[in-house]
Amino acid sequence: MVNVDALRGYAADLLEKGQVRAVIGYRRGTAGVLAQPCTIDEAGEAETLVWDPTCLNNLARYLVEDRQQQAAAQTRNKTPDGRPVAIVAKGCDSRAVAVLLQENYLKREDVVIIGVSCEGSGVIDPRKLAARPEGRWASRVDFAGADAFKVTVGGDETLIPARDLLADRCLECRAAAPALNDVLFGEVVTERGLDEPFRAVKAAQGATEDARWATWEHHFDRCLRCFACRAVCPMCYCPECVVDSTTFVNTPGTTAEEKATRIRWCERSASVSESALYHLTRAIHLAGRCIDCGECERVCPVNIPLRLLNTKLEMEAFEQFQYEAGRDFGQASLLSSFRDEDPNSFIR
Amino acid sequence: MSKRTGVFVCHCGKNIAATVDVKKVARELAKDDGVVFCEDYVYMCSDPGQGAVIDAIKENDLDGMVISCCSPTLHEKTFRDASELGGLSGFRCEIANIREQCSWVHKDPDEATDKAIKISRAAVRRVQRNEPLDPIGVPVTRRALVVGGGIAGIQTALDLADAGLDVILVEKQSTIGGNMLKLSETFPTLDCSQCILSPKMVAVSKNPRIRLLTESEVESVSGFVGNFRVRIKKKAQYVDPELCKLCDDCSQVCPVAVPNEYDEGLTNRRAIFIPFAQAIPASFTLDEAACLGLKPVVCGKCEEVCEAGAIDFDKRPTVFEEEVGAIVVATGYDLYGMDKLGEYGAGRYADVLDGLQFERLCSASGATEGHILRPSDHKVPKEIVFIQCSGSRDPENHCAWCSKICCMYTAKHATLYKHHVPDGQAYVFYIDIRSGGKGYEEFVQRSMEKDGVIYLRGRVSRVYEQGGKLRVLGVDTLSGRNVEIAADMVVLAQAMEPSKGTAEIAKTLKIGLGKDGFLAEAHPKLKPVESVTAGIYLAGAAQGPKDIPETVAQASAAASKVIALLSKEELHHSPTVAKVRDPYCTGCAMCVDACPYEAIGLVGGKAAVNEVLCQGCGSCVGVCVRAAIDVKNVSQLQIHEMISAVLAA
Numbered sequence: 002m003v004n005v006d007a008l009r010g011y012a013a014d015l016l017e018k019g020q021v022r023a024v025i026g027y028r029r030g031t032a033g034v035l036a037q038p039c040t041i042d043e044a045g046e047a048e049t050l051v052w053d054p055t056c057l058n059n060l061a062r063y064l065v066e067d068r069q070q071q072a073a074a075q076t077r078n079k080t081p082d083g084r085p086v087a088i089v090a091k092g093c094d095s096r097a098v099a100v101l102l103q104e105n106y107l108k109r110e111d112v113v114i115i116g117v118s119c120e121g122s123g124v125i126d127p128r129k130l131a132a133r134p135e136g137r138w139a140s141r142v143d144f145a146g147a148d149a150f151k152v153t154v155g156g157d158e159t160l161i162p163a164r165d166l167l168a169d170r171c172l173e174c175r176a177a178a179p180a181l182n183d184v185l186f187g188e189v190v191t192e193r194g195l196d197e198p199f200r201a202v203k204a205a206q207g208a209t210e211d212a213r214w215a216t217w218e219h220h221f222d223r224c225l226r227c228f229a230c231r232a233v234c235p236m237c238y239c240p241e242c243v244v245d246s247t248t249f250v251n252t253p254g255t256t257a258e259e260k261a262t263r264i265r266w267c268e269r270s271a272s273v274s275e276s277a278l279y280h281l282t283r284a285i286h287l288a289g290r291c292i293d294c295g296e297c298e299r300v301c302p303v304n305i306p307l308r309l310l311n312t313k314l315e316m317e318a319f320e321q322f323q324y325e326a327g328r329d330f331g332q333a334s335l336l337s338s339f340r341d342e343d344p345n346s347f348i349r
Numbered sequence: 350m351s352k353r354t355g356v357f358v359c360h361c362g363k364n365i366a367a368t369v370d371v372k373k374v375a376r377e378l379a380k381d382d383g384v385v386f387c388e389d390y391v392y393m394c395s396d397p398g399q400g401a402v403i404d405a406i407k408e409n410d411l412d413g414m415v416i417s418c419c420s421p422t423l424h425e426k427t428f429r430d431a432s433e434l435g436g437l438s439g440f441r442c443e444i445a446n447i448r449e450q451c452s453w454v455h456k457d458p459d460e461a462t463d464k465a466i467k468i469s470r471a472a473v474r475r476v477q478r479n480e481p482l483d484p485i486g487v488p489v490t491r492r493a494l495v496v497g498g499g500i501a502g503i504q505t506a507l508d509l510a511d512a513g514l515d516v517i518l519v520e521k522q523s524t525i526g527g528n529m530l531k532l533s534e535t536f537p538t539l540d541c542s543q544c545i546l547s548p549k550m551v552a553v554s555k556n557p558r559i560r561l562l563t564e565s566e567v568e569s570v571s572g573f574v575g576n577f578r579v580r581i582k583k584k585a586q587y588v589d590p591e592l593c594k595l596c597d598d599c600s601q602v603c604p605v606a607v608p609n610e611y612d613e614g615l616t617n618r619r620a621i622f623i624p625f626a627q628a629i630p631a632s633f634t635l636d637e638a639a640c641l642g643l644k645p646v647v648c649g650k651c652e653e654v655c656e657a658g659a660i661d662f663d664k665r666p667t668v669f670e671e672e673v674g675a676i677v678v679a680t681g682y683d684l685y686g687m688d689k690l691g692e693y694g695a696g697r698y699a700d701v702l703d704g705l706q707f708e709r710l711c712s713a714s715g716a717t718e719g720h721i722l723r724p725s726d727h728k729v730p731k732e733i734v735f736i737q738c739s740g741s742r743d744p745e746n747h748c749a750w751c752s753k754i755c756c757m758y759t760a761k762h763a764t765l766y767k768h769h770v771p772d773g774q775a776y777v778f779y780i781d782i783r784s785g786g787k788g789y790e791e792f793v794q795r796s797m798e799k800d801g802v803i804y805l806r807g808r809v810s811r812v813y814e815q816g817g818k819l820r821v822l823g824v825d826t827l828s829g830r831n832v833e834i835a836a837d838m839v840v841l842a843q844a845m846e847p848s849k850g851t852a853e854i855a856k857t858l859k860i861g862l863g864k865d866g867f868l869a870e871a872h873p874k875l876k877p878v879e880s881v882t883a884g885i886y887l888a889g890a891a892q893g894p895k896d897i898p899e900t901v902a903q904a905s906a907a908a909s910k911v912i913a914l915l916s917k918e919e920l921h922h923s924p925t926v927a928k929v930r931d932p933y934c935t936g937c938a939m940c941v942d943a944c945p946y947e948a949i950g951l952v953g954g955k956a957a958v959n960e961v962l963c964q965g966c967g968s969c970v971g972v973c974v975r976a977a978i979d980v981k982n983v984s985q986l987q988i989h990e991m992i993s994a995v996l997a998a
């Protein structure tokens with residue numbers, strides 16, 4: 002079991018000693034059952050930290066925001082506080098941090114990883130909870146071993162099988178504890194009798210090509226291009242998104258010629274063709290980088306099953322090249338490395 | 350941006366014009382924005398064709414040029430040179446490939462014409478955004494590396510040294526000479542192989558410009574044409590060749606006996622030995638793997654007896670770096686493994702030999718001092734069968750290719766046999782006789798007529814031992830009869846394959862291999878000694894099966910290419926190199942890993958390209974998800990415009 006008091010104590014200690022600038026973690030939410038992300042910078046606030054199966058967000062995204070703010074402060078001629086930031090990280094969050102480290106976006110010494118184990122289980126899918134009669138009024142969800150969640154409704158506690166509430170990605174998760182950490186709370190449970198990896202994408206692949214295209218055409222047609230999926234993704238940190246002209250970077254050195262000749266690979270209108278291009282480009286740019294935190298799918302206001310696109314590529318990476326994004330921040334990245342034993346005999 | 354573009358559409362005789370309506374392509378292109386001149390012509394690469402390019406530039410004040418013709422690998426340089434003569438930067442001239450990528454691969458004229466228009470139009474859009482770049486000048490290291498010390502490497506090294514260049518000759522064995530050193534007499538003139546080779550070997554050792562490194566291999570290569578850096582590893586040199594007096598005291602006391610690879614395993618040798626009396630460097634050598642004394646001194650007998658004090662067990666391998674401007678690869682061949690031809694009894698019966706073993710039997714320096722005797726019982730074989738194409742020309746089971754020299758060396762072997770055993774009978778099984786070459790056909794005819802060699806056209810199905818004889822079962826397809834010969838010896842004309850380690854050296858040097866595993870030339874007809882990497886050349890059997898005359902000719906050709914290259918003060922490096930768009934780069938270093946030429950590093954957290962190392966291959970562009978790196982004149986904007994041009998209705 003994760004000892005939440007110990008976790009709070011650890012965070013308070015870091016802040017007290019001034020070893021970190023802030024701690025990114027979760028606290029009780031104000032609306033409904035879900036915990037919410039928080040940043041605390043005083044030891045006294047550590048009391049508010051929580052860890053339970055409603056801590057859905059991938060907090061690594063806030064490290065990206067932080068680095069961008071630090072960089073912005075630098076350009077405003079301020080000297081930013083150089084101390085590291087601590088982050089509460091479950092398995093998927095830590096994999097995201099590993100990719101950020103691998104891509105030199107962060108330096109190892111800039112982050113303190115407070116690992117928390119998912120107790121052989123995972124986080125819940127709020128939609129699955131809400132679909133149950135007792136779910137709507139739940140005030141708390143707690144881990145109850147690997148196989149069940151304890152859901153509190155009013156004064157009553159019920160046990161619900163973990164399988165019924167777990168987020169899809171957690172059902173398929175192969176590493177439900179942060180391999181990369183500076184300290185770890187909770188046990189590492191490796192035996193998990195849940196779904197096989199990539200089950201959902203394998204099932205989706207069973208359909209005919211025409212049926213698959215019809216499904217995706219339907220989804221792309223519904224996409225609002227609100228870019229929530231991109232905004233929540235810890236890997237979508239490019240200064241300029243190649244498919245979105247609203248993010249074009251202008252620096253003092255940008256010439257009029259450059260401004261005039263900027264490429265719009267993708268038009269802004271939310272039509273099927275443009276949305277397809279956006280999503281497929283994003284999926285390809287995530288190949289070997291997506292750590293399957295499922296955040297894009299969770300935040301999509303129109304429920305587009307985005308995990309399928311990204312996990313399809315991760316599945317190829319795993320099956321063809323035995324590559325797992327975020328497994329080790331020292332590993333050579335999927336797309337830029339080549340080994341003799343790689344498949345593709347046409348490369349000589 | 351270019352505003353006055355000219356377009357030429359080439360017919361390439363009928364190569365393009367038979368499928369593509371070149372007049373229509375020219376008519377359509379003339380309507381494009383910014384195209385002020387457009388014509389078709391029958392042979393653009395001819396003198397009048399190139400003249401037309403020069404004139405068109407001058408008369409129309411062109412600032413961009415597209416030639417719709419064959420592949421840029423063929424004529425990009427031709428037309429860029431012509432553009433320069435017309436006063437237009439060569440980098441404002443682009444090729445639209447409407448031959449290999451269009452007329453040759455399509456049948457329907459309408460579709461092909463439509464595609465040719467699109468390809469040409471895309472090239473126009475691209476060239477309109479080409480920068481008029483200037484070539485990057487880089488100094489040249491006037492020194493060459495030759496890898497492999499067979500006759501090919503020897504000839505190349507001697508020619509280079511003769512031209513006043515310094516040469517490093519790297520050979521992995523303990524002597525140079527390669528396979529030729531094992532041969533007895535050579536077709537078609539039957540002069541003694543060692544007699545014609547050893548003067549050249551000695552010349553190598555005496556030439557002050559040649560630095561010979563035996564027992565050495567190339568570990569890695571970086572850099573580029575004109576400026577390569579190579580890491581060479583030399584095995585520990587336990588016997589100092591300067592001190593060794595060739596007295597042979599050491600091998601007398603050595604207790605170890607292992608098969609002598611220089612004698613094709615027909616004899617044994619000691620752990621300390623000299624491969625051949627003619628070896629260069631002229632010195633004994635110690636075989637680390639076989640020696641007992643190397644491990645905390647177990648034996649050490651040879652060291653004790655060596656009066657010259659030439660032996661030192663404490664020697665270690667050395668690794669050093671050298672700079673060279675050009676590299677010639679002459680790593681030679683091996684014979685196809687005998688173990689793969691079980692049906693001919695290879696590897697099972699002592700008297701079934703391969704061609705090189707037979708050479709050693711005939712050679713005065715071999716095990717039998719030049720007498721042809723059976724390895725099993727040292728008797729003179731009275732009936733001998735030669736099997737040609739053993740492992741060659743058999744795509745299903747063995748090598749697909751013809752090894753080219755086996756017809757000739759089999760005729761030589763049969764002739765030599767008759768000279769040694771006048772009362773013996775030689776039989777040759779063959780598929781057909783390939784004896785193209787000066788004096789070659791006459792040589793084969795002589796073996797049949799003068800030496801009574803019986804040629805049987807057909808394959809051998811099986812060889813087995815019975816009653817002290819090797820029974821050879823085969824067919825004679827000319828008479829249609831099965832034949833069975835009770836032979837005393839069988840010689841297999843094994844296929845030639847690339848020497849072991851060819852694939853590794855190709856990888857180290859970043860040069861290509863053909864399907865057959867031999868080193869690939871840049872163009873089968875027009876660049877037969879160039880590898881696909883600039884500044885690296887090929888010589889000898891490493892590039893394909895060859896006999897000595899052809900090997901020597903190719904070696905001299907490679908040398909002349911190197912001499913021409915290194916005679917320049919400065920080389921011009923293409924300026925179409927990668928360029929980082931700083932604000933977009935996040936310093937992820939994916940491009941750094943992807944670049945095969947180690948041309949990118951991170952400077953201040955951003956990618957930075959070394960323009961001299963960059964070959965403009967675009968690997969970095971492919972991996973950068975942020976589109977933060979571009980290759981000049983193939984920028985993403987240009988690619989976008991080309992795609993738009995192709996997709997436009």
Ligand SMILES: Cc1cc2nc3c(=O)[nH]c(=O)nc-3n(C[C@H](O)[C@H](O)[C@H](O)COP(=O)(O)OP(=O)(O)OC[C@H]3O[C@@H](n4cnc5c(N)ncnc54)[C@H](O)[C@@H]3O)c2cc1C
Nearest residue numbers: 497499500501521527528535536681682704889890896897
């Ligand atoms: C049985 C037989 C009989 C023949 N008879 C004749 C004949 O009568 N007349 C004729 O014209 N031709 C004959 N030939 C052909 C002749 O042997 C070849 O044409 C010639 O030897 C090719 O020379 P080469 O230098 O290219 O290769 P090789 O002789 O194979 O030399 C290659 C050298 O490179 C070295 N090497 C390999 N890899 C490396 C590496 N990675 N690093 C450093 N060094 C390396 C090897 O050790 C070797 O010394 C015969 C061939 C055979 C098999």
Ligand code: SF4
Nearest residue numbers: 224225227228230301
């Ligand atoms: S997929 Fe969903 S979250 Fe992403 S842009 Fe479209 S509507 Fe927004």
Ligand code: SF4
Nearest residue numbers: 934935937938940973
């Ligand atoms: S791959 Fe792109 S973002 Fe990464 S270092 Fe290279 S240029 Fe910069």
Ligand code: SF4
Nearest residue numbers: 944963964966967969
């Ligand atoms: S184009 Fe890019 S990958 Fe290719 S050589 Fe230049 S820097 Fe290296």
